[in-house]
Amino acid sequence: MGDPETLSGGNGLKRQLVESLFRQKKPVFHVWFQFLLLMCLALVVLCYTLFTSSLPWESFSLSEHYGRLLNQTNQAHLLPAYRVHPKHKVKLSETTKSPTVPPTGTQYHQAYAPNYHFIMDNTEVCKNKTPFLVLLVPVAPNNVAARDAIRQTWAKNSLVQGEIVLTLFMLGLSGGADVEQVQEKLKLENLQHHDLIQSNFMDTYLNLTIKTMVIMDWLATHCPTAAYAMKVDSDMFLNIDNLVIMLKKPGIPKLNYLTGMLMWNRPVLRSKNSKWYVPKELFPDPTYPTYTLGMGYIFSSDLPGKFVNVSKSITPFNIEDAYIGMCMKKLGLAPKSPPDPSQFKAYNSRYDRCEYSKIITYILGSSEELVKYWTDLKKPGPPC
Known part of the structure; x- marks a missing residue:
């Protein structure tokens, strides 16, 4: 021009x-x-x-963020950067790929366990024997120290108080450049101990709800004959004898039973600086329904399948124990207080042999503490 x-x-x-x-x-x-x-x-x-x-996640709705993050982590095993073997890959359903809610507006699929599949399993453990109690421990793939400490302590014996007790570890996929080496080590570990279960979700903190629901799916699918099961964290001291004694008491329900350390009227944290932040878009109520603290809770074997089915109608959020509480509420059920609530403890200031002989749970600071305390508890002589 x-x-x-x-x-x-x-x-x-x-x-x-x-x-x-x-x-x-x-x-x-x-x-x-x-x-x-x-x-x-x-x-x-x-x-x-x-x-x-590219903005930080705080700058937009966490509903969008969590859905997007779940969508990314659900499919991250498909990305070349993770170099997962082709046989581990899975084509997720179209509804799984939805970042928030499918068009129906009534079903949620990020935490729906059948959308994932197991790439390492031990399905025969409940076929060869009918356990009274199955302990499922969510643990990071590279946390071998925690698994070994548990194997040396409360998972050492499969016969407790005359009842068969099985302990299995639930893992997701690890990220990073060394994923192939991690997988090879896990295969060797499983060949030695036959106690690893691994699914193809990414093993991250925000995916704890997915991890928990995959535990429920495994129990419902592969171990429905067990009387009870427990989801117990890998940093726990578990007095397994006291737990079995509790479950064998007269009057303990065999159906619709969930117990542990009960949380009543717990407020939903709205501060974005909190590790446990949940926005109103994911959970609009100001308080959670009654739930059992995630460190360790026990449930009858009929509940895992019910949890998996009802999860499709509950918006997923990242507080896994409160999410189980939502499942119970949706089912028209409520957790029950254990016969002796004082046996379920969270943190302790010091080790006391007499105290540890009476409780069922305590949160520990390290795997070394678990081995040390267990060894001391089991030494000859009365603990009190």
Whole structure:
């Protein structure tokens, strides 16, 4: 088109010629102008989308964030960066890929366990014997120290108080460049101990709800004949003898039974700085329904299948023990207080042999503490 300053300073003939050409090309100019305007608008939208997707998660709705994160972690095992063997890959359903809620608006699939599959399993453990109690321990793939400490202590004997007790470890997939080496080590560990179960979700803190529901799915599918099961964290001191004694007491329900350290009227934390932050979009109520603290809770064998089925109608959020409480509420059930609530303790300030001989749970600081305390508890002589 030329420089505007040149146009304003030229002679009259040149000015008339340019204006004449401009009038002739005006329709064409309008078409190109509209095209460029649309292109600019599209570019602005694209830049805005890229910019917002790179913002910290606090700057947008956690409902969108958690759905997006779950969607990413659900499918992260498909990315070349994780270099998972092709036989471990799975094509997730279209509903699983939805970042928040499928079109029906009534079913939620991020925490629906059948959307995942097991890549390492020990399905025969409940076929060869009918356990009274199955302990499922969620643990990180690379946390061998915790698994070994548990094997040396409360998982050492499969016969407790005359009852068969099985202990299994639930793992997801590890991220990072060394995933193949981690998988090979896990295979060797499982060949030695036959107690690992691994599913193809990414093993992250935000996926604890998925991990818990996969535990429930495994129990419902592969071990429905057990009388009871327990989800127990890997950093726990578990007095397994006292637990079996409790479950064998007269009057302990065999159906619809969930017990542990009960949490009543616990407020939902809305501070984005909190590790346990849950936004209103995921959980609108100000308080959680009554639930059992996630360090360790016991349930009858009929509940895992019910939890899996009802999970499709509950918005997933990352507080796994409160999520189980929501499952109970949706089923029209409620957790029950244990016969002696004082046996379920969280943290302790010091080790006391007499105290540890009476309790069922305590949270510990390390695997070394577990081995040390257990060894002392089991030494000859009365503990009190």
